[in-house]
Amino acid sequence: MLAKRIxxxxxxxxxxxxxxxxxxxxxxxxxxxxxxxKYSEEGADELVFLDITASSDKRKTVLEWVExxxxxxxxxxxxxxxxxxEKDVEALLGKGADKISVNSSVLKDPDLINRLAYSFGxxxxxxxxxxxxxxxxxxxxxxxxxxxxxxxxxxWAREVEERGGGEILFTSMNHDGTHRxxxxxxxxxxxxxxxxxxxxxxxxxxxxDFYRVFQYGKVEAALAAGIFHYGEISIKExxxxxxxxxxxxx
Amino acid sequence: MKIVVxxxxxxxxxxxxxxxxxxxxxAVVSGEAAVIRSADRVIFPGVGQASAAxxxxxQRGIDKLLPxxxxxxxxxxxxxQLMCIDTEEDKTSGLGIFPLSVKKFRDVEKVPxxxxxxxxxxxxxxxxxxxxxxxxxxxxxxxxxxxxxxxxRCEYGGTFAAAIAKDNFYGCQFxxxxxxxxxxxxxxxxxxxxx
Numbered sequence: 001m002l003a004k005r006i007x008x009x010x011x012x013x014x015x016x017x018x019x020x021x022x023x024x025x026x027x028x029x030x031x032x033x034x035x036x037x038k039y040s041e042e043g044a045d046e047l048v049f050l051d052i053t054a055s056s057d058k059r060k061t062v063l064e065w066v067e068x069x070x071x072x073x074x075x076x077x078x079x080x081x082x083x084x085x086e087k088d089v090e091a092l093l094g095k096g097a098d099k100i101s102v103n104s105s106v107l108k109d110p111d112l113i114n115r116l117a118y119s120f121g122x123x124x125x126x127x128x129x130x131x132x133x134x135x136x137x138x139x140x141x142x143x144x145x146x147x148x149x150x151x152x153x154x155x156w157a158r159e160v161e162e163r164g165g166g167e168i169l170f171t172s173m174n175h176d177g178t179h180r181x182x183x184x185x186x187x188x189x190x191x192x193x194x195x196x197x198x199x200x201x202x203x204x205x206x207x208x209d210f211y212r213v214f215q216y217g218k219v220e221a222a223l224a225a226g227i228f229h230y231g232e233i234s235i236k237e238x239x240x241x242x243x244x245x246x247x248x249x250x
Numbered sequence: 251m252k253i254v255v256x257x258x259x260x261x262x263x264x265x266x267x268x269x270x271x272x273x274x275x276x277a278v279v280s281g282e283a284a285v286i287r288s289a290d291r292v293i294f295p296g297v298g299q300a301s302a303a304x305x306x307x308x309q310r311g312i313d314k315l316l317p318x319x320x321x322x323x324x325x326x327x328x329x330x331q332l333m334c335i336d337t338e339e340d341k342t343s344g345l346g347i348f349p350l351s352v353k354k355f356r357d358v359e360k361v362p363x364x365x366x367x368x369x370x371x372x373x374x375x376x377x378x379x380x381x382x383x384x385x386x387x388x389x390x391x392x393x394x395x396x397x398x399x400x401x402x403r404c405e406y407g408g409t410f411a412a413a414i415a416k417d418n419f420y421g422c423q424f425x426x427x428x429x430x431x432x433x434x435x436x437x438x439x440x441x442x443x444x445x
Contacts, residue, residue, distance in 0.1 A: 001405070002365040003385055040430070045366055071268050076387060076428050096264040098428065121298055123362045123389045166362070195360060220365065250366045250385045 003250045004214045004242065005045035005221035006235055007199065008228045010035060012081070013053045015065055019177075019226040026052075029229035033068050039228065040073035042235045045250055047073055048101065048169075048223060051081030052144055059088070063095050070096025078126055084112070086119050093120070101169060103128040104142040107149055107156075110163060117164025126199070127165040129156060131186075132173040138186060145173050154189065161196050168194065169223065171201040177226060179205025187217035199223055207233060207241035214247050251441060253277040254289035256316075256329075258306045266295050266326070269427040273438050281310045290321055291441055296328030300352075300392075301340035303328060317347050322444045323419050327390060330414065330421025339392050347419050348399055350411075352392050358407035362391040369412040369424070373401040375443035376413065376420055376436060384432045386412065386424035393423065420444075 010017045010032055017035050018026040029035075036047055049069060051062050059082070066079050079092050080101025089100050100120075106112050106127060116125050130145050131138040131153040138153035157168055170190060172183035182203045191198045197220040200213045204224035213222050227233055239249045253270060255263050257279045270277045270293075277293070278285060286292060294316065296303055307313050316323065316333075325333045332344045337352035344352070355361045366385040388404070394411040396403060402413035404423070413422040420440065426433035 002363075002367050005365055043430075070264060071271075074269060074272070074428065074430050074434055076389075076425075077265075093262045094264065096262075096268065098262070098265065123364060123391075124297075167364075197360060197364060220360075 001248050002220070003045065003248050005199075006043075006210065006238055006249070007046045007048055007221055007223040008035075008039040008044050008235065009048040009050060009201070009223050009225040010069075011225060012049060012051050012065060015061070017229060018052070019229055029226070032065060033072055035229065036069040037072040039235060040075050043239055043250065044075055044235050046076045046078065046221070048078045048080070049097075050101065051079070053081075059091070063091055066092060066097060067095040080126070080128060086115060089116060089120055089124075093124075099124050099126050099166070101126040101128045103130065104144075104147075106160075107140065107142045107151065110159065113160060113163040113165050117166070122164045122166040125165055126167045126169050127160045128169040128171065129153060129160070130171045130173055133183075133186070141173060153186070154193065157190055157194065161194060165196060167197045167199060169199040169201055172203060175203030176201070178203055179227065181205065181209040182213040182217055182222065184212055184217040187213065187219050191218040197221060207238045210238050211242055211245050211247060214242070215245075251275060251291065252289050253291045253293065253441065254286050255279045255293045255295060256286060256312060257281040258303065258310055258312055262297060263295055265425075265427045266293060269434055269437055270441075273434060273441065275441060281312065283311060283315050286312070286315060286319070292316075292319060292321060292323045293440075294323060294325040294329040294333070296326065296332060298328065299339065300328060300332065300337050300342040304332060304342050304344065307332070307345075313345055317345055320418055322440065324440050325419070325421040326427070327423060327425060330423055331392060331394065333419060333421050334394060337392055348414055348416055348421070350394050350397055350399065350414070352394055354392050355407065362389055363393070363406045364389045366429075367404050367406065367424075369402045369404050371400070371403050372413075374415055374420075376415070376439050377402060378439050378443050379435055380432055386426070386429040386433060388424045390423060
């Protein structure tokens, strides 16, 4: 049986890991290579690297950071931030990424999902969706939560899957950084309809939150950043807790 | 110890190279027959699509060379599948080293089979020091059914081959280079324990 995956995320700005609340007030959280290596050794099932300052003029620097992290870890490695073309993906895969994560670019040009899936295989394409619950409906945002779109979470998730997305990484902006638990209800609804894995993100605060998201959110994987960076809880402790509660983990 | 990672212009060899480097060895990436023939160990990686990969292998003449090798060869993921007779993926013919056919996952909850799954029934020195039920990282939509060449098995909607071996040829469906310490041990065994 497949194990539920615990995925630490490095939000990277100028070569350092940062973390904020509700996508704002970013604070330094440590060196990317040190953190990546630590998580890999601690039992992380995958590592996500999200370049949150990505702009076209900095692509080369970002590739160097990616390569430095990739050289030190022995688990699957997903990289996102500012990816807008097949060329971007090819460059990242050449520097040690196993999967790439797209978000804003595919909201502008949804056909990019089809093209990337065709060129690199769907297992390589993670589509990240940031959404906020507003008056009973989940509205999709782009540009790191700064720009509201006209799209709704569940219909967009379906379109992502139909176009060839391999996994959906859903971040609830209402929950992100609050440490009050994941958006289990919305996740369960996503999971029920999807034929591809759902990765839950936003809201992890305690080991119990991971139990709840696997038990009630039904997802295959859960991602967290802040709680791991600041040592509030370790990946090992989360896994021990889950194992005791009867959840399959590595 | 000369380790050659076969380069046929398809797929990403970065993580295989990093893993070998972390084990304290250097590998050469090459698609040239003379270089591959002179190796002590050959790693045949593969990601992507079977027919496209096979075309590139044929263009470089590697399809004739690989089955003739007498040194230990390790096919990883698609590399292992291409060492079989054929695959349902685009109805592609493989290298025919293993008399096996590759099937598509059907009647399973999610495809690809992606994530950390347990392996069992391990045989040969490739798995020396790897415990029964260890988890490896898999990501694939096609599989080799359980067969007489299996040296490790995995369950996903039924039993399938996690690893196979015949003479000097080895194949694993999971990615040892992405499977943490246990995966690195398998790569280390491939380099140190097979003769």
